Amino acid sequence: MLKGSKVGLRARHEDDIPILQAELHDDVVNYSRTVGGAWRPITPGSKTAQFVVDDEEQRRVPFSVVELDGGTLVGSAVLWSIDNHNRSAHIGLGLLPSARGKGYGTDVVAVLCHYGFVVLGLQRLQIETLSDNAAMLRSAECNGFVREGVLRSSAWVMGEFLDEVLLGLLVQDWKPDSKG
Numbered sequence: 537m538l539k540g541s542k543v544g545l546r547a548r549h550e551d552d553i554p555i556l557q558a559e560l561h562d563d564v565v566n567y568s569r570t571v572g573g574a575w576r577p578i579t580p581g582s583k584t585a586q587f588v589v590d591d592e593e594q595r596r597v598p599f600s601v602v603e604l605d606g607g608t609l610v611g612s613a614v615l616w617s618i619d620n621h622n623r624s625a626h627i628g629l630g631l632l633p634s635a636r637g638k639g640y641g642t643d644v645v646a647v648l649c650h651y652g653f654v655v656l657g658l659q660r661l662q663i664e665t666l667s668d669n670a671a672m673l674r675s676a677e678c679n680g681f682v683r684e685g686v687l688r689s690s691a692w693v694m695g696e697f698l699d700e701v702l703l704g705l706l707v708q709d710w711k712p713d714s715k716g
């Protein structure tokens with residue numbers, strides 16, 4: 537398990553999946569704001585649904601997020617579109633509603649940076665988020681990510697086009713214990 541100061545990132549367990557699907561996927565607004573595609577219901581037992589892990593997929597490393605104190609599942613985190621030629625990857629995360637606003641998101645980003653830069657040897661990490669997602673923007677910026685641009689009207693979310701902010705962090709600018 538990878539450890540931050542408050543949360544740990546471990547492998548996805550079978551019994552995490554129904555919790556993540558119920559609390560994150562089945563919230564249509566949350567899904568629409570975070571995944572970047574049209575929501576549809578999950579067929580029971582689907583092997584390709586959100587949060588089901590494909591261990592053969594090399595370009596994507598999914599984690600379950602747990603509290604270090606007690607091991608309770610609090611969310612999902614992923615490095616996706618891992619590109620070993622350009623040595624870059626994207627970060628994604630989603631916390632259960634009851635786990636938000638406690639500093640866990642900031643800690644998850646810190647752990648994913650450690651995984652990407654130290655374990656995988658990447659050079660660049662990237663985050664895209666809606667421009668009104670203050671908690672995600674702050675979680676990224678607390679870890680040294682800088683805003684590199686605004687993708688105007690790039691996301692169709694529940695009936696309207698919204699702007700996304702693109703943030704990046706290069707390994708040489710990363711300060712492992714940076715906060716705030």
Ligand SMILES: CC(C)(COP(=O)(O)OP(=O)(O)OC[C@H]1O[C@@H](n2cnc3c(N)ncnc32)[C@H](O)[C@@H]1OP(=O)(O)O)[C@@H](O)C(=O)NCCC(=O)NCCS
Nearest residue numbers: 570629630631636637638639640641642665670671672674
């Ligand atoms: C986005 C998310 C991962 C952030 O994690 P979090 O644990 O809630 O955030 P933190 O508690 O670490 O807070 C990070 C910062 O944002 C601020 N913040 C938290 N919630 C906020 C809110 N609702 N509005 C404004 N600021 C907020 C905190 O004060 C903190 O700032 P500080 O360091 O200056 O004090 C989490 O809220 C979440 O899972 N949301 C739903 C899914 C999602 O949006 N995922 C991201 C998709 S790109």
